Amino acid sequence: MKRRTILYVITPETPDDQISQAAEAAATTDAHLMCLMLGAAPMLPMYAYGVPPYGGMNIPDNWTETVADAQVAQTNRVQAVEKLLAASNVSGDVQSTMCATLDVKHVVAQYARVSDEAFFAPSLREMPDFLREAASGILFHSPIAFRMNGAAAEKVDRVMIAWDSSSAAASAVHAALPYLKEASEVVIACIDPVAMTDRDGPEPGADVAAWLSHHGCHVTVSQFPSGGRDVGQCILDRAQENGSGLVVMGAYGHARMIQTVLGGTTRTMMDQKEQPVLFAH
Structure with a gap:
């Protein structure tokens, strides 16, 4: 069996219809769809008090809960995307990460190196820093190309x-x-x-x-x-x-x-x- 792997870079906000459309296109061409969900890691808020160097830093008491809530929300979204892939009868899987902007290029490159092509979901534009770094990971740290705009299911004439x-x-x-x-x-x-x-x-x-x-x-x-x-x-x-x-x-x-x-x-x-x-x- 010969099967290309398409790296589909998405965010937790990528609409279901876009994911389903990409899955159906992959199924039509008998490709494997690897969905990489990029979530922004919660920023660590730190508050200084006193006068340096004798002051200190204070981390909010609810910080742990904030991180846990974000992780649960992304896990739930991953499970929802997995159900969409199953309903589309496509060979696919979902990879998920929550990271800082500067780590995006390395995460994307890691998966791009074992893919044949990447496609960026339109929702990635809503996170312009992530979009820029994802492009960097593909272009400068992997051997493949990436596509933007249009629909994955469109036939190119x-x-x-x-x-x-x-x-x-x-x-x-x-x-x-x-x-x-x-x-x-x-x-x-x-x-x-x-x-x-x-x-x-x-x-x-x-x-x-x-x-x-x-x-x-x-x-x-x-x-x-x-x-x-x-x-x-x-x-x-x-x-x-x-x-x-x-x-x-x-x-x-x-x-x-x-x-x-x-x-x-x-x-x-x-x-x-x-x-x-x-x-x-």
Whole structure:
């Protein structure tokens, strides 16, 4: 039996219908759905009294109860999600964690390393710090890609690749190959290409088009000038014009100890909520 594992990153507030939809999509493709529920650990409130260094710290008496209540609430939600998966007749499981923001990337990366692809639930946007760190865990600490926006059950008929001959873009194309093979049309969009041997080659996009055609993909190459506009917005405009159900692109930036720094185009594409996008680094 061959079965892909989809890492579905959710929160305790992710609606039942979104989870059921993802489960039904996984069942249709005979994939294993690993739901990773990220809960925010309660902040430890500490109150100082006196004058340092002779003062002290006071922890509220109900702190233990606060933590216990949060853990019980998340456990109950995990059990509810497990019932949803069972009702959908999908191969799946639920992993749960309550953590601080800075630990999210490591938790997500741990599960991403044993998955084939990740999909972020829309509810993750309501926790922007968690969203940023989850993206960091996938992009900089795992070998897979992640998708945002749209529904997991949607069939992708047209795909647009934001191609710039970089290793990140190449990683994204490799990760998206299952979608590209099933699409009726694949557009390789080169924004402001530089037709030089040491940049995008004498025919920008031609090399990746030839490779994809060997896989049976129906490919066209288009070059678009940005006109000085934001490249991310140009990608969105071209995707809308082409009716693309998915944009495939490399994510740029680098991981740091404290926070993730993403490039402007990557941030533009992550911030928008309409166009489905697959990112890889």
